[in-house]
Amino acid sequence: MKADADNGSERTPARRSQKEATRQRVLAAARELFDTHGYQGTTIREIARHAGVAVGSVFTTFASKGEILSEVMQSRLDRLYGELDRVMPHLRGSTADRLRTMFAIHFNFEAPNVRLFLSHIAAAYDWTLPPTARPYGRTPRLQEIILECLDKGVHQGDVRPEARLQDIVDLLMSAYAWTYRLVVTEGADAKRLTEVMDRQIGLIAEGFQPR
Incomplete structure (x- = not known):
């Protein structure tokens, strides 16, 4: 009995290791496919084939295609947010200028895999996504x-105290996502996207600055 128990305890870590290996293969395959085929053009079956695993193995690890994309993006976004957490507290200038710097960092970060980020945005409009998925x-x-940037602006006096900060956040996030259309329509690079976003931030700032 003891030998059986020992064998069982050895098999459990092995199964866990195999499951994690499958998970990483699926994520690597999905990352490549989302970046080349887009969100709509990528299927679970294609991800499984590209990863060299059974379709059922994908579904035992992830609930949906949207959840797979969320996992792919999370590891990337954690690095981006870590960089922003490092930089943002040291930025000087107006709230609008600090927002411009923040979004410029975003555009430059996503530039090498911009189509992957377009997939992230596209998934936001997939109404079938489960709550576990985290699209744009x-x-x-x-x-x-x-919000932290805007709240700092309230304290330094260039954001109206009565302004609805969440509404401003929604406007900025909408402008940011909409600007990426230029990648599709004119092949815009990070510099071009930043220029357009800078102007949009200026327009939004006119609404939240003290009157």
Whole structure:
């Protein structure tokens, strides 16, 4: 009996290791497919084939295609948010200028895999996503960073105290996502996207500055 128990305890870590290996293969395959085929053009079956695993193995690890994309993006976004957490407290200038710097960092970070980020945005409009999926718009850390910037602006006097900060966050996030259309329509690079976003931030800032 003891030998059986020992064998069982050895098999459990092995199964866990195999499951994690499958998970990583699925994520690596999905990352490549989302970046080349887009969100709508990528299927669970294609992800499984590309990863060299059974379709059933994908579904035992992830609840949906949207959840797979969320996991792919989370590891990337954690690095981005870590960089913003490091930089933002040291920025000087107006709230609008600090927002411009923040979004410029975003654009430059996503530039090498911009189509992957377009998939992240596209998933936000998939109404079949389960609550566990976190497409663009369901990433609370981004909203928190923007709110922190705006709240600092209230204290330094260039954001009206009565302004509805969450409404400003929504406008900024909408403008940011909409600006990415230029990647599709004109092949815009990070510099071009930043220029357009800078102007949009200026317009939004006219609404939240003291009158």
